[in-house]
Amino acid sequence: MPLSQTVRRQAMHTRVVTCNGYKREDGLWDIEGHMVDTKSYAFRNTDRGGFINANEPLHDMWVRLTLDDAFKIHDVEAVTDWSPFKDCPQVAAVFQGLVGLSISYGWNRKLKELMGGIKGCTHLTELLGPIATTAFQTIMSSRPDYCGDLDGVVQEKPPYLDTCQMLREDGEVVMKYWPKFYRPPESSD
Incomplete structure (x- = not known):
């Protein structure tokens, strides 16, 4: 746009x-x-x-x-x-x-x-x-985990996670594409 x-x-x-x-x-x-x-x-x-x-x-x-x-x-x-x-x-x-x-x-x-x-x-x-x-x-982009880890084979946290708003560990994108590294948001209670 x-x-x-x-x-x-x-x-x-x-x-x-x-x-x-x-x-x-x-x-x-x-x-x-x-x-x-x-x-x-x-x-x-x-x-x-x-x-x-x-x-x-x-x-x-x-x-x-x-x-x-x-x-x-x-x-x-x-x-x-x-x-x-x-x-x-x-x-x-x-x-x-x-x-x-x-x-x-x-x-x-x-x-x-x-x-x-x-x-x-x-x-x-x-x-x-x-x-x-x-x-x-x-x-x-040449890394096997670049487009996600839907098969659960990646052992180490990819270095690009937590580098921007969309790739934060407690976000939807990480939950969907790198579920092993997803961390639920902390409760504000």
Whole structure:
């Protein structure tokens, strides 16, 4: 369902983020993110020849994480094709510091520590958020318990339970699809 109608307006900025997850033949996973920022008008920029034209990328950036089934990062590639400043592409090397880390609880905090502020690139770092979500959706969907445990064969609580309102242990979805891990709501008496 689209958003409701609003007042007349003019588009000024567009950011398109695309993320894809791939199963590799060596058993690892490639998760790629691509971000493009454009503006609907030309504006001055001395590092790009005086102007950045309307609808020309202000940012055009890529990140690829290579992960294993436990979300451990084995390789990283970050590329800046277009940026407002000539030295922006050099920051991509900072992303090698992610090798050996795992996407898990505290991921965003780790990113701020490693590459927040002047240590990294705001836009490439922001791209790691949807990349992490894409990694979760890609890798977890290969698990036998991803669509539920109606046969009762899963022994350990799936890590995605209790991560959102619909997947809470005392909710209908868990009761229906992962009955072994369902916990009735506590009485308010």
